[in-house]
Amino acid sequence: MIYQGKQKIWADYQKEIPDNHWFYVRSCIRQNFFPGSEKMFLEICRNVLKKDFFETEYHTTCGGIAYHCDTIPQETVMTIVARQFALMTEAGYENYVASCITSFGNYAEIIETWREFPEVETRIRELLWKACRREFKIPKNLAHASDLIYKYRNEIAARAKYRLVNRYTGEPLKVVEHIGCHYAKMFPSKGVGGAEYPYVLCGMIESWGGNVIDYPERRHCCGYGFRQYHVKANRGYSLSNTYKKFESMEPYHPDFILTNCPGCPYFMDRWQYVIAETEGKTYGGNGYGIPVLTYEELASLVLGYDPWDIGMQLHQVAVEPLLDKIGIAYDPKEKYKGLNEKDLMRPELPGVLRCC
Amino acid sequence: MKENIVIIGGGIAGLEAAAQLLSLGYKPIIIEKSDHLGGHVAEWNCLFPDMTPARDIVSSLAARSADANIFLNTEISFVNKLKDSYNIMLSNGISIITKIILVTTGFSVFDAAKKEEYGYGVYDQVITNRDLEHWFNTGEDKRVNDCGMNAVGFVHCVGSRDEKARNPQCSKVCCITAVKQAIELKQKFPDAMVYCFYMDLRMFGKKYEDFYISAQRDYGVRFIRGRVSEVSENIDGRVIVKAEDTLSGKPVKVTLDLLVLMAGMVCSPDSTRVANMARLPVDSDGFLKSEDNVADIISSPKEGVFYAGACTGPKTVPETLAEARAAALKVHLYIKGLE
């Protein structure tokens, strides 16, 4: 691997990310999967970095899943998106940041479509007006939430309590990054670092002390692929894709996987359990799995938040070995205690995959 | 015979045209940007289909055109159109007034790094056809591992017939070059498995089909009809290539010790620059536009400006030489017409 070659490509794919004043929209599914992530994003941006992030409870889904599942037509998804933009316009913001990769791809695709076909935009404006009497401006800047953490990575590093270094060996942690397919594969120029070698997560890992590892199936989809997972008959195919990725990364012995998409961490986390149960195979050391983190979770851990406060107990794959490696203090007894001190109860332990 | 003839570009087209013009009694001026004559051909090792050493071709051309006024390391600073002639200002300060310009600026090899998915410049074991020729010539390239060459792949049409690379046309010579290089590699590494990943094989020229059959039958080169979609690096540094084997309708994956990208021909930026200065039109394929693509490919729409070689589109060496000869004759008749 010629690192300079990659740097050259990264230099070609730099996008403009304003530093402040963002209109934040959440993902439909992330709050169920890893609810700590979005909370921590706002927490870090607002309270740690003191940035202006606006959020409204009136925003809806972007329609992306339905759109990619072919259940709603393009006009509908465009109108939904137009309404989101109208909310942003009404709130007085110009920078739009999405928590979800598919939303991000969706917005990017729609903005590009409108740019190419202004008549479509006109029609959507009419439809939106008829539907809810709203008007919108196209956001000046569109970003994915990981773009912002990437942007703030050095500020976070400056405030970091921990670095991504194995405290037993002193070596940087080996990190696999996984980028959501809809981040830059459709529009390479919209992603930090392009589509082939996205830099958005690599940048975080590098600046927080870790080492990115490049493995053959790096580009491969996590397997969620809406139409695959949501139809049970196809679910084996979804699983097979994840399996392929794990088989490919296995020889590198990664310490954890970092992701920036709602579905990827969930599936890469949960499918490790299914693979363990059906194939009897685990990929971490000593029968554990490889922890899969979202970038917000990682940022929070680096900044020193309590793992249980940021929802790390919701991971199927135990994160404790990773926390031990980094040296993050945690109280095993607190793992299943809610924020309100209420007992969350213990999950049933799987048969093959080792969990704490 | 005191008419100035300016030949822009000292590749094989320029040299051949100069040699012909010299034999017709003219004294042409060759302007060459680099420090050597022969252009791309000078960097090549052997030429299909007879494995003629490129060096021989270039040195004989250079010898035959040695009497021309040759300016090496010289670029054109600007071109001014006068009433019935051009004033050409060179980077070395010399200015030439001429009625005749022969554009032989040739092509550029497509920058394979633009096809990011192939990882040229990123992966250690990915090289281009030009790198391979360089290795044939010098034996120096640390990406080519002399021992332990078990599997080699050739990707055809890199940057050719590719809308995404903004190069929809066929570069014409890559198919046969890949076959040639595959045979040469097989000769050097008889035990290595050599794969050619192609979309179509265009064996249009004299003896090309024989070459292709020989590659299959005598050298056992394996042709896989499918375009490589992505290249990754393995834990041991070898590259994993993924393609669809369109003939069996299955995805195919193979680990290689060396991947050679058959970078195509694109119009050279110098051609475009000269075209801008001399206000010559550019065709839809990015190459210079001829008066007529069938009947008169060597004439430009401008009075006194002629083309030869790959500045008007991808060409083989014999085609380029033939065009250069035709252009020399055209120039000669044009001058006769002026008198």
Next chain:
Amino acid sequence: MRERFLTGYNDFVLPFVCGMIFVLAYCIIGMTRIILQLPAQDRKRFFISLVTPKTFFKNVKDIFLKCLIHVDLWKRNKLLGYMHSSIAFGWFMLILVGHIEVFLYTSNLGAKALYYPIFFRYFVAETESTMKGSLIFFLMDFFLLVVLSGIALAIIKRVRSRLFGMRRTTNPSFLDLVGLYSLWAIFPLRLLAESFTADISGGSFLTKSLNYVFTEFLSNHANMLPAWWAYSCALGIFFFVLPFSRYMHIPTEILLIPLRNAGIRIVNARKGLAKAQVYSCPSCGLCIDACPMVVLKGNIRDTTVYLNRQIRRNNEARIEEISDKCLLCGKCTAVCPVGVEGDKLRIAQRSVRKYSYSPDYSNISAEKEAMMCNKFVTAPNNEVSSADNEKVLYFAGCMTALTPVIRKTTESVLEKAGVEYEIMDKDGGLCCGRPLLMAGRQDQARQLVEKNTEIIMASGADTLLLSCPICYRIFRENYTLPGIEVIHHTEYFERLVLSGRLRMRRDNTKYVYHDPCELGRGCGVYEQPRNVIASAGVLVEAARNRKESICCGGSLGSLTLGFDKRKAMTENAISNLMAGSPDRIVTACPLCMSTFSRYSDRPVEDIAQVVDRTSEAGKL
């Protein structure tokens, strides 16, 4: 007549006696083995044929005509015929007359019977003065002269085989040479030995005269013994070498003729009839000139004579190579003077190959296939519609699919003649099975035969018309189709022309007819196509035709001959056809047609095209 020696014995007879005993024992054991190797049914049939008067007389006649007189060779070339029959018949008569002589003059022979007839002149003094004596002396000398003339010719043939009508001869093996030279030596030595003794034991014009010459120089009678020794040794060597040389054909052919007359076919690749054929091969090399592959010198050693030699040596690699290369045109079989079936022998070799994967056609539904070919269409031309309402099922065959003009013109002819017909393989159909059979895959071929039989029987046809001789042959030889007439289109066209259902317009176009191997040699159809063509134009003959027609080189028979290797064969076959400088080449096989048209400089047509072009509807 008097016995010269009391004992009636001399040591010099030993080489001969040993050789004789050895060769007799060898032949008896060998013959028994071959007969035992026959399948039980064939063996029974063989024994019955031996005692059936008709076959018995045929056997005797064949053995006499073939083994002694070599009639086939006479037909081919007089000199060659004379050479062979002089040696064979002359020797036979020497033995016969010698025995008669012995039995006439001596009584209670005992063990002496073994060698007395051979060395009679040494042991017995006779006088030629009696009528009886002089006749026998004369006969003996005469036949010796006949044999000697044959030997002289044989020696000439070694050097100038072209005089005998043979371009190439077999390259003899070492033991063949030993046998050859000892055979050549036997008779001159006999002459020498008997000449020495002629003044004592008597002799006739040859021996007596020589004796006079000898006495001039070599008056001592002690010289005679070495001559007799040499004679006996030559015989002994010949007999010892015989089983391991080509001369084994002499005894084996006597067995092969009754086997063949009994109607036995090759079943086992190496045993029984196959073995008899292999050992019957005299290595004469007639098959070398006959072989169409021999235009390429490299193929000389792949002819039948060498196959036989390699089978005798059990050289498996070469057997495979030779038997796979052959085009199976059958010409070597046609010219073979002893009746070795080169093509069938090769198919038998191919059939013992071991395959780890075998096709199987049980999934093909004959019923479904039959459904597609049971709607017989009456031609629009009702005027000439057949009175007997025959339903013709036309099986074009795989190869015809690549030469659609044959199918089209055949259909057109059928329509003109008002024939009610249906095409069996409109959508491809099944293969007839002959290609599989030729490749030695007999089980697979049998499966296809069964499938096709089912289809044809279900179609309701009463005539099966074929335009491909390859199909035609297997349909005739391996199919049982009760109530259905199997006919090739050449034969059918002749019938249509003769019955007046087609009227031909004759013009001056010169046609040459190429006999396809499978149709001519394979099925014996020679005259019908010629009659049809003669009614369409001027028929000229090729240099070699009918039984000796030269394979086009495109045959499916060869498994290993590549496309590039066949060109020379095709060109040779075309030049053979050019003898009468025809305007058009006509054949009756789709494969011959496409092969010839590849290299021919003039039009190549199927007979159906000729008929279609030159005929119009006739009247009944």
Next chain:
Amino acid sequence: MDFGFKLSPSSAINLDKVDLSRFEKLHGIEPDIIKCMACGSCTSSCPANRFSGMSLRKVILDLQRGREKEALGMLRNCMLCGKCTMVCPRGINTRHLILSICRIYGEDGK
């Protein structure tokens, strides 16, 4: 544990893992096999295609990709009629090739 779904086997051909020893043996006997340029003439003229999907082009390819079962399945109804030999533009002796495949591959050949 049964989840109602499981890993689906990869449909991709991994040339690194394909066992080509038998193909190499075949190639030794039939050097012309890799002269095939996949024009498909053999397939379009094949009478067995209708029954077992026979396509010699695919058979040659499948054997090179280690898909032996699929190749033999197609060969099942080959009648050795020789049409493919007649139409092959590269002059490959397809009949002998098929016979060689039948000798080298198959149940007993393993």
